[in-house]
Amino acid sequence: MVLTIAICVQINTIKASTENVGTNLRDNSGLRDELLNIQGKYKSLQNELETKTKKLEQTRQTAANKSDGDSKNEEEIKNNQKLLGLTDVSGQGIIINLDENREINSNEVVNISSYLIHEEDLLYIVNELFNAGADAVSINDQRIVATTPILCDGNIIRINGQMVGVPLTIKAIGYPERMDYALTRPGGYLEVMANDGIKVTVEKNENIDIPKYDGVYSYDYLSRGDV
Secondary structure (H helix, E strand, O other), rough: OOOHHHHHHHHHHHHHHHHHHHHHHHHHHHHHHHHHHHHHHHHHHHHHHHHHHHHHHHHHHHHHHHHHHHHHHHHHHHHHHHHHHHOOOEEEEEEEEEEEOOOOOOOOOOOHHHHHHOOHHHHHHHHHHHOOOOEEEOOOOOEEOOOOOOOEOOOEEEEOEEEEEEOOOEEEEEOOOHHHHHOOOOOHHHHHHHOOOOEEEEEEEEEEEOOOOOOOOOEEEEEEEEO
């Protein structure tokens, strides 16, 4: 009887064990399928992520190239604005001071006009400066550009339509020695003006500020040519 009871208990234990194993196997099988499903989704998402990462990198590269192009265009625009006189500039150069001789007695001279500063004097000086390589020139803070008119209106000089009076300060940014020699060389124009009685001083300066042109460029008869 004891043996029979022991055998029955063993059989029930084995049966229970078998059922648990079967259940575990069935449960593990479900988990395995779920795991495989998750792994499949993960792989799909990973592939999608890699694809989007590549596209993002391409977009970044395109943006970087576009940014470089924009930077170059912007730099070109800034350089053109400097050449056109549309920005304030600074640099080394020379400063020329001109003043009329007020101590001359008009009754004692034959031609009082030679003791005065005229538009042609300023035009000649400006041309000499640009011929000597000046990058920017101003007269009494009036920026000289390609369309700048320098005119005499009686005893008044007009530059860019603005009245300027003596004394006159001409600033030029460029290589100082070259510009200085162009105007102060023996027989140069400034020497001629000085001999005529005009007060002339020239100094080199390492830090000259020239303001931008405040006027408006207007071209009524130009049209863009075919590119």
